[in-house]
Structure formats: C-alpha cells, structure tokens
Amino acid sequence: MTQEMQEAATLLLKLAEENRALKQKVTDLEQENVSIKKQAQAEKIAAAMAERGMIDSNSVSEKVASLMEEDSLEAFETAVDLMPQEVGIGTVEKTEKVASDSSEPERKYGELEMVLMKHIGVG
Numbered sequence: 001m002t003q004e005m006q007e008a009a010t011l012l013l014k015l016a017e018e019n020r021a022l023k024q025k026v027t028d029l030e031q032e033n034v035s036i037k038k039q040a041q042a043e044k045i046a047a048a049m050a051e052r053g054m055i056d057s058n059s060v061s062e063k064v065a066s067l068m069e070e071d072s073l074e075a076f077e078t079a080v081d082l083m084p085q086e087v088g089i090g091t092v093e094k095t096e097k098v099a100s101d102s103s104e105p106e107r108k109y110g111e112l113e114m115v116l117m118k119h120i121g122v123g
Contacts, residue, residue: 041077042067048080 046063049055
C-alpha cells in the first residue's frame, strides 16, 4: 500500500505542476489577446483621426504608438466618433465681416468654432 500511495503522490505532484503551467499559459495568452485587441483599437482610432483630418495620414503609426501607452482608449474612440468627417481643428479660418458702422473688428473663427456654432449654436 505504501508503494501505491507514493506513486499516487508523485502523480498528483506532476499533475499539479502541469496545472500550474497551463494556468500560466492561459494568463499569458489572455494578456496577448488584450494587447492585440488594444492594438487593433488604436489602429482604428488613428485611421479615423486621419480620415477626419485630425492628424496627418503620415503620422498614423506615431499616433498608434502614442495611443498604446494609454490605459484606456474608450474616451479617444468616443471623441473621434463625435467629430464630423474631415475636420482639421484650427486649420481653416472663416472671417466674418461686421457691419461697416460697427466699431467691432473682423472676427475670425477656427474650424472647431464653426462646427460648434453649426451643431450646437455656440459662438
């Protein structure tokens, strides 16, 4: 009986070690999966930013690298989704002439201000 118990104990130790190794492998694969998903999300956000004119299309890979350093990308994704197509913040200005009898000077609006005025009446 002692021989059988020793063999059983040896088998249990072996199975316990295999179980630990498999749990570590699962943990490693889960971390890799999270990283791959985050990379895909960062690439999607950067591509959308380039498409909307928020960043230069040549700097997409730099933006992906920058986004990968963030803890969470949900706020970035939401912000990009809220931006209208092809908006380059601060790249275009519109001058509004005021009446000639007014003492107010010309007023320039950046593109962001124009979007806000159009969509929510700010300005």
